[in-house]
Amino acid sequence: MVIYFVFLTISAATYALFSLGLNLQWGVTGLINFGHVAFMAIGAYSTVLLSMQGVPIPIAVLVGAGLSALLGLLIGMSTLRLREDYLGIVTIGVSELVRLVAKNEAWLTKGTFGVQGYPVPFRFNPEYPVRLLLIGWLTAICGLALWRLWLWMRVESSRLISGAIAIIFVLTVYVCGALSLYTYDARAGLMLLSLTVLTVVYIGLERLVNSPWGRILKAIREDEEVPRALGKNVFWYKLQAFTIGGAIAGIAGAFYAWQFTVFPDNFEPLITFNAWIIIMLGGSGNNLGAIIGAIIFWGYYEITRTEFFKVIFRALHLDDTQQGAFRIMIIGLILMLLMVLRPQGILGKKEELTLGK
Template identity: 35%
Template structure:
């Protein structure tokens, strides 16, 4: 049971990193990114491939974040020319393009067969609880640093500018500010967090395949942000933890009614339960758990 709980905690912390990145992009700046999973995949594959060449994991993690941030630069240029709804479609296409590239470029990624044998983080501590706990501590530390970074951003002049982009970009231009470079910087920072999350994921799971990076992952991250509270750093953390509670808690629905739910239908029931939770939050708590309680 302890090993199961630690494994769930690690995945939850990885989702916290992903949600913090999306909170910076959408919650604080208003950039609708439906391709967040693409940067998650770039970070995972970049760190895995680099580390398998003998590069220390610390450097491979840094490279994963940097490569994901660089990949966001052309998307940022697109953001300067498109309205929010069109930009959302472009980012969705970007995420799928990354997955298709991973599938087709077999010389690099081994295609649908995936990459086995990715070096495990803290492998020197063995495959037992010690290594898993060390991984959890490392991911939790990364989440804490990222959360503190976002808090500092929200209280800085940079944070006030990006919030102005979210609230009224035309008014910001009238004040003589250029939103373009701020959007690119925000996309790069949020994508770097997604790339770092991908690196942790790769070196914890130790096996990568394109099927792990489907658009559903982006949907889960959006759901975590909405449930926790859009634009709230604390909401990103609470929402990701609540998401994991829903995803793992629904695994035991069949134990409650084994005669009503077949093993084949269990996946659909779980997804339906998660979707129902999102609908209920949207209807009765649209500002999220950590949002402003004076709003209705």
């Protein structure tokens, strides 16, 4: 059970990191990107292929993030002057192009067989003093998260319920993570690394979004003619947001590779739309909402795989394929209700919405 929760935490952290990149592009800047998974694919393939050639894993991750940022730069330079709907069409086309290249260029990406046998970080058996240091590291991260949640809950009383759920999740992560680190399991080390990177990216994005640079991005989202009239280079700011969001998705791609597998069909457009679901659940333009949305998303999928729901699915005479489709139908209904009752998402604000203006 402890290792299972560690797996769930890594998955949620990976999708939260991936969604933070999309949130910067869409939630903050208003750029519709239906091909965000392309950046994840570039980051995943670059990281594992370079690490298999002996490149240190941190450098491989940075190179993967750099290549993802370069892809964002190339896409942005040629498409960001398009209208929102045309931009969305181009980006989903680019993501499919990247997937098909990965599927057919076997000399580089191993083709449909995927990449296997690559190094994964924290695959060692540390001594007990090192394990205690890792537990202290986890304590600092979880303590920072609890402090941030406490400050956030004090702003509005309506946040008490969602904040309490988040606090329970953080405490569960800490208990399960500490137990796994003490007995030491490689996944516990990967969980610690994913939470660390997620924390750093979240803090960095919060500073950027609340800086003058971030306020210009929000102004572009609302009406780009206003910042342009004030002498701001709107295209350059859009390009920056698109590139940074791509780099963050590239880093998420490395964790995706370490957590799951690297096959071309693992980077289908559905991954991008999962990130859209996460942002709509948590709230457009809200970085904390993207993290909580990822927790809810993965919690929903894992809960519906429990024996209790399997009994319900059997009573409905659903086979395994139909069960997967039924889960998607249910989350679709939840999103429909959310769009009617609270279109800004759980933590979002109506003024942060970028669609239907």
